[in-house]
Amino acid sequence: MTIAKKDLFDFDTLLKRRGTASLKWEKYKARDIIPLWVADMDFRSPPAVIEALHQLVDYGVFGYTITPDELNEAVMAMLESKYAWKVKPEWLVWLPGLVTGLNVACRAVGEDGDDVMTAVPVYPPFLSAPGYSRRNIIKVELHERNNQWRFDFDRLEDSITSTTKLLLFCNPHNPVGRVFNAEELATLAAICQKYGIVICSDEIHCDLILDRQKKHIPTATLNPDAAARTITLMSPSKTFNLPGLSCSFAVIPEKKLRQSFKKVMQGIVPRVNAAGYAAARVAFTECAQWHAGLLEYLRGNLSIVQQAIYQIPNLSMAPVEATYLAWIDMRATGVNNPAAFLEDAGVGLQDGIEFDAPGFVRLNFGCPRSLLQKALDRMNAAMAKDR
Numbered sequence: 001m002t003i004a005k006k007d008l009f010d011f012d013t014l015l016k017r018r019g020t021a022s023l024k025w026e027k028y029k030a031r032d033i034i035p036l037w038v039a040d041m042d043f044r045s046p047p048a049v050i051e052a053l054h055q056l057v058d059y060g061v062f063g064y065t066i067t068p069d070e071l072n073e074a075v076m077a078m079l080e081s082k083y084a085w086k087v088k089p090e091w092l093v094w095l096p097g098l099v100t101g102l103n104v105a106c107r108a109v110g111e112d113g114d115d116v117m118t119a120v121p122v123y124p125p126f127l128s129a130p131g132y133s134r135r136n137i138i139k140v141e142l143h144e145r146n147n148q149w150r151f152d153f154d155r156l157e158d159s160i161t162s163t164t165k166l167l168l169f170c171n172p173h174n175p176v177g178r179v180f181n182a183e184e185l186a187t188l189a190a191i192c193q194k195y196g197i198v199i200c201s202d203e204i205h206c207d208l209i210l211d212r213q214k215k216h217i218p219t220a221t222l223n224p225d226a227a228a229r230t231i232t233l234m235s236p237s238k239t240f241n242l243p244g245l246s247c248s249f250a251v252i253p254e255k256k257l258r259q260s261f262k263k264v265m266q267g268i269v270p271r272v273n274a275a276g277y278a279a280a281r282v283a284f285t286e287c288a289q290w291h292a293g294l295l296e297y298l299r300g301n302l303s304i305v306q307q308a309i310y311q312i313p314n315l316s317m318a319p320v321e322a323t324y325l326a327w328i329d330m331r332a333t334g335v336n337n338p339a340a341f342l343e344d345a346g347v348g349l350q351d352g353i354e355f356d357a358p359g360f361v362r363l364n365f366g367c368p369r370s371l372l373q374k375a376l377d378r379m380n381a382a383m384a385k386d387r
């Protein structure tokens with residue numbers, strides 16, 4: 001898609017987020033630390049989303065809200081047009097968060113004491129959800145080979161136990177930025193089929209594909225068996241910067257699995273709120289140009305991050321195929337606690353320890369370029385001083 005005007009949307013303006021109860025910015029309240037940690041972008045949401053929320057506020061009635069039919073239709077149309085995935089409305093289960101979905105999936109599959117498998121490093125709630133759900137976690141390491149993070153499928157298969165019932169899978173992957181290809185997905189799905197493992201496929205970053213050669217493939221679209229054993233989790237929240245509006249959904253084609261999932265939710269998981277629904281509907285139907293503009297901007301930011309990181313001795317990162325997150329390896333620097341070291345230098349990144357990978361940091365480049373450049377300059381200066 002071509003964007004009519006180069007500056008149709010403004011991703012350059014520095015927003016004042018301090019003092020707005022922002023999780024990202026309040027962490028470093030009153031400290032000169034640029035927060036590039038949690039996955040929320042320093043951009044205003046698309047104008048059409050803001051307009052829809054204005055309309056809701058002007059109406060002024062905020063009663064309990066059921067899922068609007070138009071939203072289910074918008075999601076079904078979106079999945080069909082992007083992935084040729086024909087989804088029935090009853091397969092959609094709306095959730096106030098994807099992390100909720102990960103935890104519900106852990107409780108909905110298997111029994112207390114069963115094993116849940118995941119590949120590390122990974123987004124921290126993947127690591128905590130099994131334990132919160134009285135399951136054991138089995139961690140299988142992803143490997144970086146030839147500058148690309150990959151599964152070791154033999155190792156993964158060897159780690160499966162007789163009580164492994166669920167795989168928590170992240171694609172596109174946070175934090176390593178991979179968009180797993182058809183072959184990798186087919187291998188993973190075949191292993192899960194062989195051992196009767198349910199797949200919970202977190203695809204929250206699927207609309208943030210930065211590498212033009214890559215294409216997102218929902219795990220459930222691989223074949224009928226994969227469709228039946230997969231709980232897909234999706235949301236407009238990362239793409240359209242709506243994480244505070246708590247609106248996401250699961251797609252669960254298989255009836256029994258869907259019933260188990262819904263049963264676990266009963267009485268615990270609240271409804272999605274009216275603002276989340278309103279924003280989601282418009283995000284999925286009216287924001288294609290904003291989305292295209294965002295991807296262009298993020299690609300520009302990624303290239304600045306890559307250039308900066310490649311120039312700093314002993315820092316490395318594999319290409320980011322998707323997400324606005326760079327996964328930086330600082331193990332060769334000899335710095336003991338890289339996240340703390342960089343905080344002292346005025347840059348707040350997320351510590352790899354939280355992802356089960358000490359020595360790494362995760363940098364969120366979803367911010368105005370001037371702020372990103374300032375943070376990278378600070379990193380460069382701190383590393384130069386350390387040499």
Ligand SMILES: Cc1ncc(COP(=O)(O)O)c(C=O)c1O
Binds near residue numbers: 170204235
């Ligand atoms: C892979 C992944 N899943 C889930 C989430 C969070 O989802 P939610 O805010 O809807 O709970 C994130 C946020 O960064 C994420 O990266």
